Each structure stands twice: as C-alpha cells, then as structure tokens.
Amino acid sequence: xxxxxxxxxxxxxxxxxxxxxATILSNIIATQFDLLKKYGGVVPEIAARRxxxxxxxxxxxxxxxxxxxxxxxxxxxxxxxxxxxxxxxxGVAAAKSISYAxxxxxxxIHHVEGHxxxxxxxxxxxxxxxxxxxxxxxxxxxLYVNDNSTYELMGTTLDDAAGECFDKIAKFLDxxxxxxxxxxxxxxxxxxxxxxxxxxNFPRPMIRSKNLDFSFSGLKTSVINMFKDKxxxxxxxxxxxxxxxxxxxxxxxxxxxxxxxxxxxEVRAIxxxxxxxxxxxxxxxxxxxxxxxxxxxxxxxxxxxxDNAAMVAAAGYAHLKRGEFSGLRLDVxxxxxxxx
Amino acid sequence: MLKGVGLTLxxxxxxxxxxxxxxxxxxxxxxxxxxxxxxxxEKPLCGVPSLEALAWSARDHSLPVYAVISVGVGDxxxxxxxxxxxxxxxxxxxxxxxxxxxxxxLITEPCVLVGTGAASYTEKITGESGIKIKAxxxxxxxxxxxxxxxxxxxxxxxxxxxxxxxxxxxxxxAKVFVNKYKP
Numbered sequence: 001x002x003x004x005x006x007x008x009x010x011x012x013x014x015x016x017x018x019x020x021x022a023t024i025l026s027n028i029i030a031t032q033f034d035l036l037k038k039y040g041g042v043v044p045e046i047a048a049r050r051x052x053x054x055x056x057x058x059x060x061x062x063x064x065x066x067x068x069x070x071x072x073x074x075x076x077x078x079x080x081x082x083x084x085x086x087x088x089x090x091g092v093a094a095a096k097s098i099s100y101a102x103x104x105x106x107x108x109i110h111h112v113e114g115h116x117x118x119x120x121x122x123x124x125x126x127x128x129x130x131x132x133x134x135x136x137x138x139x140x141x142x143l144y145v146n147d148n149s150t151y152e153l154m155g156t157t158l159d160d161a162a163g164e165c166f167d168k169i170a171k172f173l174d175x176x177x178x179x180x181x182x183x184x185x186x187x188x189x190x191x192x193x194x195x196x197x198x199x200x201n202f203p204r205p206m207i208r209s210k211n212l213d214f215s216f217s218g219l220k221t222s223v224i225n226m227f228k229d230k231x232x233x234x235x236x237x238x239x240x241x242x243x244x245x246x247x248x249x250x251x252x253x254x255x256x257x258x259x260x261x262x263x264x265x266e267v268r269a270i271x272x273x274x275x276x277x278x279x280x281x282x283x284x285x286x287x288x289x290x291x292x293x294x295x296x297x298x299x300x301x302x303x304x305x306x307d308n309a310a311m312v313a314a315a316g317y318a319h320l321k322r323g324e325f326s327g328l329r330l331d332v333x334x335x336x337x338x339x340x
Numbered sequence: 341m342l343k344g345v346g347l348t349l350x351x352x353x354x355x356x357x358x359x360x361x362x363x364x365x366x367x368x369x370x371x372x373x374x375x376x377x378x379x380x381x382e383k384p385l386c387g388v389p390s391l392e393a394l395a396w397s398a399r400d401h402s403l404p405v406y407a408v409i410s411v412g413v414g415d416x417x418x419x420x421x422x423x424x425x426x427x428x429x430x431x432x433x434x435x436x437x438x439x440x441x442x443x444x445x446l447i448t449e450p451c452v453l454v455g456t457g458a459a460s461y462t463e464k465i466t467g468e469s470g471i472k473i474k475a476x477x478x479x480x481x482x483x484x485x486x487x488x489x490x491x492x493x494x495x496x497x498x499x500x501x502x503x504x505x506x507x508x509x510x511x512x513x514a515k516v517f518v519n520k521y522k523p
Contacts, residue, residue: 045512052368056379056502086365093372101380
C-alpha cells in the first residue's frame with residue numbers, strides 16, 4: 001500500500017511516498033528558509049504563494065525519486081488540521097485534485113498526529129501506551145498515546161510554543177534568520193555549546209504547577225529585560241552564556257513536565273517529536289534523566305524532526321487501514337484540537 | 341458538475357483555470373486545483389486571466405471593454421482594457437491597479453464597463469469625466485474560462501502545469517513593507 005503524503009502547514013512544501021506506513025521511498029522537502037529569512041520569520045501570504053509555486057514540482061520529485069508514477073499510488077494523505085490556514089489550503093487543494101483525478105482515497109491528517117508518527121515510522125518498536133511530547137515552532141503538547149488511534153491531551157502551552165520562543169529570542173539577540181543560514185533554534189543550540197548554562201538563572205515558568213501546561217512568554221520577557229538592562233548599564237553581553245542559560249530553562253521545563261506525565265500515566269516509554277526534538281541539549285537531558293528512571297526515550301532522526309510529508313503518509317496509512325477516509329469536502333482547520 | 345452533464349474526467353480533453361486577479365486565497369486555491377488536476381490526469385492546461393474571462397461577457401459590443409474586479413480594499417480595483425474584433429479579444433495596454441479616480445483618468449472614449457458593481461463604478465467614472473459608459477453586471481465565470489482556454493488549446497497553446505502560478509498583480513503587504521524600509 002503506497003501512500004503519497006503532502007504537507008504545507010507552515011513554511012515547508014513537502015511530499016513523500018511511504019510504503020505500508022513503514023518504508024520511506026522518498027521524502028522531499030522544499031524549505032522556504034532563504035525566501036523568508038529577510039522577513040525574520042514566516043509571512044503567511046508569502047509562504048502560501050511559494051507553496052502554490054512549488055507543490056507540483058515537489059510531488060513530481062517525490063514520485064521520480066521513488067521511481068514510481070501516480071498509477072502506483074493507493075491513497076493520498078494531507079495535513080489539513082493545525083497550521084496557517086492559507087498554507088494548509090494549498091496542500092489540501094492539491095491532494096483533493098490528485099485524489100479526484102486518480103480515483104484514490106483522500107485522508108486529512110492532523111499535523112500533530114503526523115509528528116507522532118515521525119517517531120513511530122523510525123522506531124517500530126515504540127511501545128503503547130506511551131507519552132509523547134510534541135514540541136516545535138507551532139506547538140508544545142504532552143499527549144498520552146494509547147494505541148493507533150486515540151490521543152489524550154495532557155498539557156499544552158498557554159501562550160508561545162517552545163520553538164517559537166527559541167526563534168524569537170534568536171531574532172531578538174539578532175543571531176538568526178537575517179545573518180545566519182539556519183533557524184533560530186539551531187543557532188541557539190550551536191551557540192550554547194560555548195556558553196555556561198548556569199550563567200543566568202532564568203525562570204522556569206509553571207515548572208511547579210499542578211497541571212502539565214506550559215507558558216514561555218514570561219521566560220522570553222525575562223531574557224529580553226535582562227538583555228536590555230545590561231545594555232543600559234553598559235555591561236558586556238555574553239551571547240553564548242545567555243543562549244545556554246535560556247535553552248537550559250526551556251529544556252528543564254520540557255523534561256520535568258514530560259516525566260511528570262509519564263509518572264502520572266505509569267508508562268515506561270516517552271516519545272519526543274517536532275522541530276525542537278532536534279535540539280542536542282534536550283536530547284541529552286532526556287536521555288540522562290530517562291536512563292536514571294528506567295524509562296525508554298525515543299527521538300526521530302533529524303530528517304523527520306521538522307515538518308515533512310513522510311510522517312503524514314505514515315499517519316495516513318494508519319487511517320487507511322481502519323477504513324477512515326475524508327471525502328472531497330475535506331476542509332482545513334487551522335486550530336483543530338487533538339485528543340481530549 | 342461533471343456528474344450533472346453525465347461526463348467523467350476521462351472525457352475531458354483539457355483544463356482551463358482562471359488565474360486572477362482577485363482574492364489572493366481564492367485564486368491560489370483555483371490555480372492549485374487546476375494545475376494538480378491537469379498534472380494528475382495528464383491533460384493539457386490553459387490559464388486564463390480572470391479579467392479576460394470577465395471581458396468575454398461583453399464581447400457582443402463593438403466598443404472597447406473595460407473589465408473591473410475589486411481589490412477588496414477601499415475603492416481599489418484591478419482593471420484591463422480589451423478590444424473586440426471579429427470575435428477575437430486582445431488586451432490593450434497594461435493591467436491597472438488603483439482607485440476609481442485613477443481608472444476614470446484612463447477612460448477617454450465611450451466604452452463598456454463589465455464587473456461586479458459595474459453600475460456604481462460607471463456612475464463614479466461618468467461623474468468624474470462625463471464620458472458615456474455602458475455598465476454590464478457580470479462575474480468572471482467558469483464557462484468563459486473554459487471557452488477561452490479551449491480556444492487557446494485548439495491553437496496548440498498550453499501552459500506548463502508544474503510552473504503555472506496565479507496572477508496576483510500585487511506583492512504581499514509584507515514584501516512591499518520590507519522592500520520599502522529595508523533596502
């Protein structure tokens with residue numbers, strides 16, 4: 001069963017071919033990084049225009065790379081929930097057209113469910129039930145993953161997503177986008193290697209709250225205020241120390257809360273997905289803490305951390321197997337909830 | 341629609357798609373559907389400017405035709421002038437984007453004005469210049485797009501499905517801002 005996945009929820013135009021939800025035959029991602037860097041972030045209208053320009057080429061490349069044609073494709077899956085509305089629409093319009101023209105089933109996928117499948121795709125041994133932390137520029141969620149089809153939302157961010165916080169601080173410190181060739185999260189990760197993570201004691205918002213929700217806007221303000229204070233006082237600005245201490249605060253909150261969730265549900269496995277799961281410090285602290293507690297922790301390979309269509313195709317296959325399709329009336333839901 | 345006329349996509353020999361200008365999201369969805377349908381069904385594709393499809397509904401008049409589509413901001417409009425000769429339409433001059441006053445300055449002879457809200461545009465333009473204008477209320481329709489596309493396809497012309505993009509005529513607001521303030 002060959003599923004074509006399409007993903008256009010934010011600033012990556014992606015298409016992939018995945019066989020039986022397990023084998024990636026191709027995974028094409030056209031990033032808009034170079035286009036968007038002069039704006040310091042994602043501009044929805046500009047991103048949506050680029051999706052329309054790229055989508056056909058990206059789908060064709062996914063087929064060519066896998067040495068397949070549309071004749072070989074059994075179904076098409078597309079991110080239709082959660083993302084920028086104008087961007088989601090392009091992927092959904094493309095997927096519907098392919099589904100209609102080829103007479104193959106169409107499956108709308110929740111983008112976050114896609115991220116959950118990024119780990120299941122790379123680690124078939126991932127046990128159920130487990131707790132999944134999905135953390136990226138768009139969301140920060142702790143989900144209890146029961147089996148193939150049910151999710152329970154245990155906690156989410158009340159304001160900024162963790163990845164958004166990384167990007168905004170990098171932008172504020174003027175160390176990303178405009179003058180570098182990678183996103184804010186990666187710049188802070190790299191810079192932190194040369195910094196002292198205990199140099200500044202930034203707040204760990206909601207780390208002791210009784211629930212599993214997150215809040216990162218206060219941490220962002222704290223870093224910005226400290227930075228401005230130092231400028232006013234004419235003190236030096238040790239960027240690597242700021243980056244490392246800031247990153248440590250985020251990592252601390254993410255790991256602590258995810259472990260609370262695992263303990264609450266008494267599960268022995270944690271899955272971490274989304275763009276921020278590429279962060280080297282987050283990986284290290286999770287590995288170390290989970291090892292101590294006898295919990296297995298899983299990360300996707302770096303190629304499946306950020307937005308991609310292979311994860312969408314894999315999630316699509318799971319729905320297909322259960323006979324769950326979307327009709328041609330499939331609509332987009334930019335703020336669709338996941339789980340309950 | 342195909343079901344209504346007892347056809348399937350198999351019987352369709354070519355696909356025409358309205359390129360805009362118009363609502364940015366609207367034309368983006370339309371063009372994406374057009375190009376991906378053509379790609380997936382391996383049928384020839386032809387993009388038709390929406391102003392041309394609109395002007396087509398005024399083809400029976402011998403006067404010059406101004407097709408007008410609202411930008412959706414203030415009284416700004418997209419417009420273009422077409423001349424009709426022997427059932428053939430050709431655009432004269434560049435596409436226009438601006439307010440009604442600006443459009444009025446371009447209209448120097450009696451003509452037909454076609455679009456949604458044609459009567460109110462006509463009233464304003466005649467008020468500015470006193471020129472006699474015939475208003476025709478119309479939308480750029482699928483039938484006009486299909487007809488014009490079929491004509492181009494019959495002449496052996498077509499567009500590449502993968503590279504076809506909408507005719508926005510305007511840069512996004514963010515791009516305008518950045519180009520203006522961050523040279």
